[in-house]
Amino acid sequence: MCSEKLPVPPIRGGAIQLYIEGIVPFLIKRHQITVFSIGDPGLKDHETVNGVEYCRVHAGSKSEYVQLVSQQLAARHFDIVHIFNRPKSLRSYYNASPGSKFILSLHNEMFAPHKISRQQAIFCLETVQKVITVSDFIKKSVEKNYPPAAGKIKTIYSGVNPDEFYPVWTEKAEKIKQEIKGKYGVGNGKVVLVVTRFSEKKGVHLVLAAMEQVLKKHPQTILMVVGSKWYGNNRVDDYVSHVYRLAKNLPEKQVIFTGFIPPKQVTRFFSAGDIFVCASQWQEPLARIHYEAMAAGLPIVTTDRGGNAEVVEGYGNGIIIPQYDDSNDFAWAINYLLENPATALAMGKRGRKLAEERYNWGRLAGEILEIYDSLGDY
Incomplete structure (x- = not known):
């Protein structure tokens, strides 16, 4: 039922x-x-x-x-x-x-x-x-x-079905990444990926604020936000308008909003990422996007809200930020992973193994x- x-x-x-x-x-x-x-x-x-x-x-x-x-x-x-x-x-x-x-x-x-x-x-x-x-x-x-x-x-x-995801270190994933970057006309910088619905409780506004700091240190970095206000459409409400206004504080080619993407196509966008961010502000039951990020081999940045930390804490597959509603903490975590690619890769590989063996x-x-x-x- x-x-x-x-x-x-x-x-x-x-x-x-x-x-x-x-x-x-x-x-x-x-x-x-x-x-x-x-x-x-x-x-x-x-x-x-x-x-x-x-x-x-x-x-x-x-x-x-x-x-x-x-x-x-x-x-x-x-x-x-x-x-x-x-x-x-x-x-x-x-x-x-x-x-x-x-x-x-x-x-x-x-x-x-x-x-x-x-x-x-x-x-x-x-x-x-x-x-x-x-x-x-x-x-x-x-x-x-x-x-x-x-x-x-x-x-x-x-x-998830791990077979539906190409880990980011594979040639297939790199090919997909270049195709998606070409489609949206962005450069070769690292991609910070957010897959979400547009809602204040999902925290997209905090990731945008964090990117202002990230771009000061890593100006080629790209924020890609996959999703929309509600499943199946691209309706704009006050919060969506607010997010779009915040994005104007960033260089045009450094932030991409894809709008609604059918579920079967979303897996490709995970292959295009380098770092995955879940910015949940509410007591999230446990967002399934964590499993999808793991399957794609992405290091995870998430909040200790609701059940999210249960599949990250102690597993070495990501970072749980200290303060869930502070954009500075998101910026710190993203910068850390950008500056420590070997650590980011190791986190991603642990996540992929968890998806294959457990999730x-x-x-x-x-x-x-x-x-x-x-x-x-x-």
């Missing part, structure tokens, strides 16, 4: 949608899989692809989406219903299919008091067989508010299959 905002496969992007797309090729080897998601003009309402059934419903609101999916649940039988990030929807799904066993995957702080009533939360946590979280940060946030649920909650870190879809799907198996006979 995907959340209602974006479709599967992730033609419009979305971390949950990418997650589902990544694991179903492994799950289908052992189980019959049906994926429910919101409908999209670019996708059929119903189809089976590589053995996976996709049911997409067209709804104008979250409540309508839940209602329509519940109707389909009631008309069929599923042994396991795996809900993504919508604990409040569980009661409707349970009422539609009380004979099913339920699993909840949490990608955000959906059990925060302002997001769910205590009654709804307790019903959900008592009904589900297991809660899977994307980070210990999310796990601990649920356990803090609902201690009795602790035994049901398990952190399973997300991942990949096969390992993730394997841990989910263990949970399915633990439910016993259906």
Whole structure:
């Protein structure tokens, strides 16, 4: 059960949608899989692809989406219903299919008091067989508010397909980098890469401020910002306008905004980078872009917000800046990596190894299959 905002496969992007797309090729080897998601003009309402059934419903609101999916649940039988990030929807799904066993995957702080009533939360946590979280940060946030649920909650870190990324030290990546630089008309300086949505909580404005200092020491450095305000479009709001104004403080050829890039094409831009920066200002559950940067062999600069540090601290694959909202700290970290290329390369290689050995879809799907198996006979 995907959340209602974006479709599967992730033609419009979305971390949950990418997650589902990544694991179903492994799950289908052992189980019959049906994926429910919101409908999209670019996708059929119903189809089976590589053995996976996709049911997409067209709804104008979250409540309508839940209602329509519940109707389909009631008309069929599923042994396991795996809900993504919508604990409040569980009661409707349970009422539609009380004979099913339920699993909840949490990608955000959906059990925060302002997001769910205590009654709804307790019903959900008592009904589900297991809660899977994307980070210990999310796990601990649920356990803090609902201690009795602790035994049901398990952190399973997300991942990527490393084969979709070319490590930056390879000839293929260098070729891609030159193609992208040529497309945007930039020089041969090192590329500081940011892949993000344009939101104040994502911190793009701080990276732009940091680049003013970086360019004083390393004037050929390029900042490339991949993304837009929202998945699938390039809408401009007050914050986006503010970011564009800040960029005018930098030389024109030293900052590039690509706008929205389809998910399947974003992997190429990771190959074009030299340093990856995640400037999260909010308590980020754990941004999946860290895994993508690792797969591309990029040294990571990130903030200790939410779960981000969990895949960097102690692994030697990046730098966690001391003060998350200080552009000076971002500038220091970027300058350090520019001035210590051997260290940056070693960080990138450690990240690539982590992606290959730990943070990949096969390992993730394997841990989910263990949970399915633990439910016993259906």
